[in-house]
Amino acid sequence: MNIRLPLALAGAATLALASGPALAHHSFAMFDREHAVTLVGTIKEFQWTNPHSWIQIEAPDDKGVVKEWSVESQSTGTLSREGWRPGSFKPGDKVSLKIFPMKDGSPGGAFVGAVLANGQTLGRMGP
Amino acid sequence: MRASAFALILALAAAPALAADPPPASAPPGAKLAAWKDLPDWSGVWVGANGSGWDSASMTKGGIAGLPGAREHPPLTPEWEKKYQANIARVAQDRYPDPVSFCGTPSGFPRSMSIPDGYEFVVRPEQTWVLTENGPNVMRIYTDGRKHPGPDDLWATYTGDSVGYWEGQTLVFDTIGLNGDPHTILDRTGLTYSSKAHVLTRLYLTGKDTLTATITIVDPEMLTQAWTVTKHYKRQPPGSRIYDYACTENNRNPITATGQTLTLGTDGKPIDKTVDPGK
Numbered sequence: 337m338n339i340r341l342p343l344a345l346a347g348a349a350t351l352a353l354a355s356g357p358a359l360a361h362h363s364f365a366m367f368d369r370e371h372a373v374t375l376v377g378t379i380k381e382f383q384w385t386n387p388h389s390w391i392q393i394e395a396p397d398d399k400g401v402v403k404e405w406s407v408e409s410q411s412t413g414t415l416s417r418e419g420w421r422p423g424s425f426k427p428g429d430k431v432s433l434k435i436f437p438m439k440d441g442s443p444g445g446a447f448v449g450a451v452l453a454n455g456q457t458l459g460r461m462g463p
Numbered sequence: 464m465r466a467s468a469f470a471l472i473l474a475l476a477a478a479p480a481l482a483a484d485p486p487p488a489s490a491p492p493g494a495k496l497a498a499w500k501d502l503p504d505w506s507g508v509w510v511g512a513n514g515s516g517w518d519s520a521s522m523t524k525g526g527i528a529g530l531p532g533a534r535e536h537p538p539l540t541p542e543w544e545k546k547y548q549a550n551i552a553r554v555a556q557d558r559y560p561d562p563v564s565f566c567g568t569p570s571g572f573p574r575s576m577s578i579p580d581g582y583e584f585v586v587r588p589e590q591t592w593v594l595t596e597n598g599p600n601v602m603r604i605y606t607d608g609r610k611h612p613g614p615d616d617l618w619a620t621y622t623g624d625s626v627g628y629w630e631g632q633t634l635v636f637d638t639i640g641l642n643g644d645p646h647t648i649l650d651r652t653g654l655t656y657s658s659k660a661h662v663l664t665r666l667y668l669t670g671k672d673t674l675t676a677t678i679t680i681v682d683p684e685m686l687t688q689a690w691t692v693t694k695h696y697k698r699q700p701p702g703s704r705i706y707d708y709a710c711t712e713n714n715r716n717p718i719t720a721t722g723q724t725l726t727l728g729t730d731g732k733p734i735d736k737t738v739d740p741g742k
Contacts, residue, residue, distance in 0.1 A: 361566075363561060369530075383713055383729075385712050387710045388716070390713070406726060406734060410579070411579075411580050411596070411706075412707070413581055413597075414510075414579065416704070417508070417581070417699060417704075438734075441736060442726065443734060444734050
């Protein structure tokens with residue numbers, strides 16, 4: 337499979353997925369839902385907010401240059417019922433995040449899954 | 464009672480001009496207030512099980528509204544098919560803005576029966592409330608025998624006016640007074656309905672923890688015949704809660720004048736590589 341975006345990948349995670357997060361508030365056409373990628377990095381900030389929660393993560397690109405990525409998830413209501421809490425991501429945590437990246441190569445994406453610092457999995461990390 | 468409600472729908476479908484007449488209420492003559500003991504248990508938190516496409520059964524392209532190429536196949540009038548095609552062309556360019564993305568208005572009915580996040584269905588003898596976490600939307604369905612307001616007392620709103628009655632443990636209700644296109648949409652494939660829409664909904668349990676809605680739209684501007692879709696909702700574990708949803712709290716996806724959905728960084732500036740001119 338070709339990787340259309342110059343992203344730092346963990347485990348060559350290019351996955352064609354039939355479904356993914358249902359973003360409630362706006363079109364998700366800007367995300368590449370065919371090619372999920374995994375970022376490995378350090379949490380900078382977690383915004384536990386509506387209409388979407390956001391994970392700011394610093395992770396290297398394919399040249400090893402660290403960038404700040406904006407990863408968009410769902411509403412606090414839906415996330416809380418799926419086991420998320422305001423403290424799920426803390427600044428400094430080392431995590432893996434699987435995302436549907438933005439099609440234009442910008443450092444952003446839609447959340448698919450995460451492995452937290454304590455080993456807990458949120459969302460879906462597998463295929 | 465059931466026969467009369469469906470007769471209404473069938474009559475409207477067969478003769479769309481009737482929709483311009485004052486719509487009759489669906490509460491049958493002599494309807495009585497239901498007793499508390501006869502009402503179903505719809506307590507708890509529910510989540511829709513059918514995604515955000517209005518009619519996944521007739522949807523192409525994997526059933527995901529908002530993706531280029533996804534469309535449904537309702538019995539559209541030629542005029543509405545043109546409108547739908549124009550909207551589909553905008554979806555293909557990712558320039559079809561969803562009204563709710565502006566964080567100012569609710570989804571409106573009937574789209575409110577097909578949105579993400581949690582639902583509550585609060586049943587009382589004289590009315591039922593459908594409360595959606597997303598939006599939020601608050602829908603009141605009167606079951607106290609009242610009829611729809613007359614033409615002078617009815618104006619278009621996001622939620623419309625709903626009256627109904629209990630047919631055993633099935634809530635049957637009838638909704639008119641909807642604002643429709645361009646204020647509300649059915650989903651992000653570009654599907655809309657008109658202010659002439661008349662909606663009949665049947666809401667009932669099909670399992671202990673499965674609530675089902677069959678929703679029939681009659682709309683002489685949009686449709687050549689009545690169009691029915693079925694939605695399911697799953698009850699969440701006991702103790703589940705509904706939470707706040709304040710759309711302007713942290714909306715990092717503003718919409719430009721051309722309909723482009725932007726993504727903002729934490730500094731409030733777009734991270735998108737390109738932003739349409741004239742934003």
